[in-house]
Amino acid sequence: MKRFTLLIMSVSLLFAFSCGKSGDKLKPGDTIKIGFLGPMTGDAGNYGKLMSQAVKIAVEEQNAAGGIEGHKIQLIVEDTEGKVEKANPAIEKLAGVDKVFGIVGSVFSSCSLAVAPKAEASKIVMISPSSTHKDLPGKGKYIFRDVMSDALQSTVFGKYLAQVEKVKKVAILYVKNDYSQGLALDFKTEFEKNGGTVVAVETALQGDKDFKTQLTKIKGTNPEALYVPNYVAEIAQILEQAKQLGIKVKIYSADGFSNPQIFELAGDLANGVIYTNAAERKASKGKVEFMKKYSSKWKENPDAFSLNAYDGAKLILAAIKKSVKKESDGSLSIDRAAIQKAVAVTKDYDGVSGNITFTAEGDLVANIGIYTVENKKYKQIKTFKLDGEKLVEIK
Amino acid sequence: MDLFNIPANELIQHLINGLTLGAIYSLIALGYTMVYGILKFINFAHGEILMLGTYSGYFLYYMLCDPTKGGSYVIIAFAVSLLFAMIISAILGITIERIAYKPLRKAPRLAPLLSAIGVSIILMNLASLMFGTKSKKFDYPFDNTPIHFGDASITPNQIMILVVGLIMMVSLKLFVDRSRLGKAMRATSENQAVAALMGINVNSIISLTFAIGSALAAVAGILIAMEFKVYPTMGQLAGLKAFIAAVVGGIGNITGAMVGGILLGLLETFGVVIIGIPQGLKDTIAFSVLIIILLVKPSGLLIKNRREKV
Numbered sequence: 001m002k003r004f005t006l007l008i009m010s011v012s013l014l015f016a017f018s019c020g021k022s023g024d025k026l027k028p029g030d031t032i033k034i035g036f037l038g039p040m041t042g043d044a045g046n047y048g049k050l051m052s053q054a055v056k057i058a059v060e061e062q063n064a065a066g067g068i069e070g071h072k073i074q075l076i077v078e079d080t081e082g083k084v085e086k087a088n089p090a091i092e093k094l095a096g097v098d099k100v101f102g103i104v105g106s107v108f109s110s111c112s113l114a115v116a117p118k119a120e121a122s123k124i125v126m127i128s129p130s131s132t133h134k135d136l137p138g139k140g141k142y143i144f145r146d147v148m149s150d151a152l153q154s155t156v157f158g159k160y161l162a163q164v165e166k167v168k169k170v171a172i173l174y175v176k177n178d179y180s181q182g183l184a185l186d187f188k189t190e191f192e193k194n195g196g197t198v199v200a201v202e203t204a205l206q207g208d209k210d211f212k213t214q215l216t217k218i219k220g221t222n223p224e225a226l227y228v229p230n231y232v233a234e235i236a237q238i239l240e241q242a243k244q245l246g247i248k249v250k251i252y253s254a255d256g257f258s259n260p261q262i263f264e265l266a267g268d269l270a271n272g273v274i275y276t277n278a279a280e281r282k283a284s285k286g287k288v289e290f291m292k293k294y295s296s297k298w299k300e301n302p303d304a305f306s307l308n309a310y311d312g313a314k315l316i317l318a319a320i321k322k323s324v325k326k327e328s329d330g331s332l333s334i335d336r337a338a339i340q341k342a343v344a345v346t347k348d349y350d351g352v353s354g355n356i357t358f359t360a361e362g363d364l365v366a367n368i369g370i371y372t373v374e375n376k377k378y379k380q381i382k383t384f385k386l387d388g389e390k391l392v393e394i395k
Numbered sequence: 396m397d398l399f400n401i402p403a404n405e406l407i408q409h410l411i412n413g414l415t416l417g418a419i420y421s422l423i424a425l426g427y428t429m430v431y432g433i434l435k436f437i438n439f440a441h442g443e444i445l446m447l448g449t450y451s452g453y454f455l456y457y458m459l460c461d462p463t464k465g466g467s468y469v470i471i472a473f474a475v476s477l478l479f480a481m482i483i484s485a486i487l488g489i490t491i492e493r494i495a496y497k498p499l500r501k502a503p504r505l506a507p508l509l510s511a512i513g514v515s516i517i518l519m520n521l522a523s524l525m526f527g528t529k530s531k532k533f534d535y536p537f538d539n540t541p542i543h544f545g546d547a548s549i550t551p552n553q554i555m556i557l558v559v560g561l562i563m564m565v566s567l568k569l570f571v572d573r574s575r576l577g578k579a580m581r582a583t584s585e586n587q588a589v590a591a592l593m594g595i596n597v598n599s600i601i602s603l604t605f606a607i608g609s610a611l612a613a614v615a616g617i618l619i620a621m622e623f624k625v626y627p628t629m630g631q632l633a634g635l636k637a638f639i640a641a642v643v644g645g646i647g648n649i650t651g652a653m654v655g656g657i658l659l660g661l662l663e664t665f666g667v668v669i670i671g672i673p674q675g676l677k678d679t680i681a682f683s684v685l686i687i688i689l690l691v692k693p694s695g696l697l698i699k700n701r702r703e704k705v
Contacts, residue, residue: 040528041520041523041528041627042523042528042628043528043530043626043628044528045523045527045528045529046527046528046529049527049528176675202674203673203674203675204674204675205674205675205677205678207628207632209622209623209624210412210416210623212408212412212415212416213409213412213663213664213667213668213674213677214674216405216408216409216412217405217668219405219408219546220401220402220405233530233624236530236624237623237624243541244541244548244550245408245541245548246541246543246546246548261529261530264529264531264532265530265532265624267532
């Protein structure tokens with residue numbers, strides 16, 4: 001009896017392995033799977049929700065157009081909760097069980113950095129809509145992003161504050177995740193290089209709600225401005241508590257501030273905050289249409305990252321379409337290397353987020369916009385680009 | 396005068412920050428400690444009861460009024476919502492006890508503890524599913540403009556948290572020590588079988604304990620929500636910290652919970668400010684304190700070591 005069980009087990013194991021090998025060949029009726037990786041629950045759940053909804057629209061559009069070669073597209077959404085320890089099993093599932101051909105994600109830089117090696121090894125094109133950490137595109141040739149790099153954002157902002165706004169003393173309060181820390185430290189280097197002084201660098205943990213200790217310390221250093229390159233849940237608390245403690249300095253932030261939830265959480269306190277984000281690129285025809293479609297379908301407005309997520313999904317789907325081959329036995333073979341090539345050569349793609357061109361590394365070519373908030377509405381006030389080391393304003 | 400190279404007014408502000416943070420821990424710790432005191436069982440779902448109570452109060456509050464408009468109507472609506480939240484929490488507490496803990500009352504101690512953790516996970520995820528994961532703002536029903544004195548400031552809500560904490564502590568203590576029901580509770584805590592023989596309805600006393608503990612959680616939840624927003628995981632870390640506070644003060648001891656909470660808040664603040672522990676390691680302070688207390692004085696600071704009767 002024991003021997004019989006063993007036999008069954010080894011046969012099924014063998015079967016499992018052989019299934020694994022033929023993953024890139026689809027039988028008629030099989031779906032082509034792509035994945036979304038991001039926080040769907042937890043504090044940051046709103047980011048993932050908004051972005052995954054955009055990806056869903058892209059997938060539905062492709063399916064409405066007949067899928068790819070008659071195969072329907074199936075979207076697998078995996079929840080990271082914004083945490084590395086949840087992102088790792090999620091990528092294992094997407095790569096090993098679902099065998100997806102592309103991933104939109106991950107959302108947070110820390111998760112994207114953690115899952116990139118697995119995506120690279122499994123030859124899965126990953127386009128992050130929101131991970132802005134400077135090291136991400138360097139993680140492999142299958143790793144892309146259609147969001148601007150932090151390195152660019154913080155370099156431009158460091159120069160901008162010192163050279164254009166002529167601010168001398170800045171305090172920084174950042175949350176210890178790859179996104180905020182990367183921005184804060186790069187900004188510090190750049191700002192100091194341009195003659196500014198950083199009077200205080202305070203940190204907090206992801207999920208913290210109480211920043212009063214840090215803010216009290218910051219207040220004691222009398223800065224002219226406070227730089228808070230975090231996500232909105234933290235920024236809202238910081239704005240409120242800074243006001244409670246009587247800190248009246250100008251507040252600067254980064255693209256994490258562009259989630260409209262800030263207006264619900266911080267209300268009028270959001271007014272006057274200045275932050276960086278990718279500049280509005282060449283106006284795209286599709287944007288208005290997509291915004292309309294999104295808000296009528298999901299009853300809420302997309303954030304900037306959702307536009308990126310939609311474009312990322314579109315790029316992946318178009319690349320898959322170019323990389324399929326109908327075999328004589330009716331199956332469909334998909335060449336993962338060809339998908340990578342098709343995405344890598346993206347140039348002047350007219351996406352809803354704007355014009356998309358990838359650098360050789362897989363990073364987005366972008367200009368930086370300086371934005372502010374007036375009457376709870378975002379408004380772009382200036383646009384800059386880097387010409388070598390020089391900050392150039394684009395009028 | 397500058398202590399530790401920190402200007403005096405900054406030090407005062409840190410003191411206020413620490414006190415208010417500690418008061419928040421105390422508020423939650425009171426509920427923990429009360430259930431433990433009676434049942435010798437740590438209700439790890441306490442944080443989730445707090446969260447669900449807060450949500451129910453939140454929904455009623457915004458259904459009744461638009462808090463941004465202000466006025467006396469908003470205060471009435473707030474009071475009604477608070478009461479509603481307390482009732483919902485109490486019902487929830489009793490229900491959870493009946494479903495998840497009562498069948499395990501005779502089981503080894505680990506079983507109800509695990510059941511509690513299970514309930515906690517279920518409720519948290521259920522809340523994420525039903526209410527979404529977005530943080531929601533709980534507007535103050537009153538003007539929360541900070542009161543400045545010198546360079547330091549405190550907000551009315553922070554004062555309220557401190558005061559409510561004190562009132563809750565004193566009234567709980569009076570209730571448990573002086574009232575007939577309190578006496579029944581203490582008897583149940585000593586020995587359930589004997590208490591039952593004396594004509595005490597042990598089941599209803601336990602239900603009452605859960606009802607009071609949970610109703611207090613709702614009050615704490617709403618006060619905290621105004622400060623830190625409403626979200627499904629709001630009970631989690633605060634609950635954990637409050638648990639530590641309760642253990643530090645001597646779990647089961649009502650004054651101890653209050654003292655432990657305040658102490659923890661102050662330690663966290665001044666550990667960072669004076670000793671210079673990196674802010675990123677702030678939570679470590681709480682857990683280190685827990686370990687030290689468990690090693691040195693496991694019964695907690697405010698409980699005299701009693702000899703077990705054999």
